[in-house]
Amino acid sequence: MVDAGEHRYSVYIVASRSHNLYIGVTNDLGRRVREHKSHEFEGFTERYNIDRLVWYETYQDVHRAIGREKQLKGWIRQKKIKLIESINPTWLDLSEEWGKPILPLRADRRSFDSGGQKQAASAQDDKS
Numbered sequence: 001m002v003d004a005g006e007h008r009y010s011v012y013i014v015a016s017r018s019h020n021l022y023i024g025v026t027n028d029l030g031r032r033v034r035e036h037k038s039h040e041f042e043g044f045t046e047r048y049n050i051d052r053l054v055w056y057e058t059y060q061d062v063h064r065a066i067g068r069e070k071q072l073k074g075w076i077r078q079k080k081i082k083l084i085e086s087i088n089p090t091w092l093d094l095s096e097e098w099g100k101p102i103l104p105l106r107a108d109r110r111s112f113d114s115g116g117q118k119q120a121a122s123a124q125d126d127k128s
Contacts, residue, residue: 009065012056020048025069052093055084
């Protein structure tokens with residue numbers, strides 16, 4: 001949870017399926033991504049269907065975030081692509097699962113003892 005006095009600013013890159021890019025900065029990444037997806041504003045991102053979040057960084061200082069946005073906008077396209085693919089090689093929409101319920105993982109009870117310490121499963125365990 002974010003403290004009421006704590007601010008977060010995100011620099012982000014959204015892309016179209018054909019890899020048109022848009023770089024922006026926002027104080028609410030979730031809201032801004034929803035705006036891109038719903039094509040809430042007319043312009044470049046709506047015209048080229050740029051609505052897939054492919055990269056982002058978060059900052060506490062707005063000036064650092066704006067500086068990073070300007071830096072990225074000054075890069076050549078190939079350098080931007082290299083940055084995206086360094087963390088997202090298949091250009092997945094990083095926001096795809098946002099807002100969906102998180103399903104609990106099923107734990108294998110045999111892998112934990114009564115003290116909560118993880119144990120290696122053995123062939124002996126599989127026979128019981």
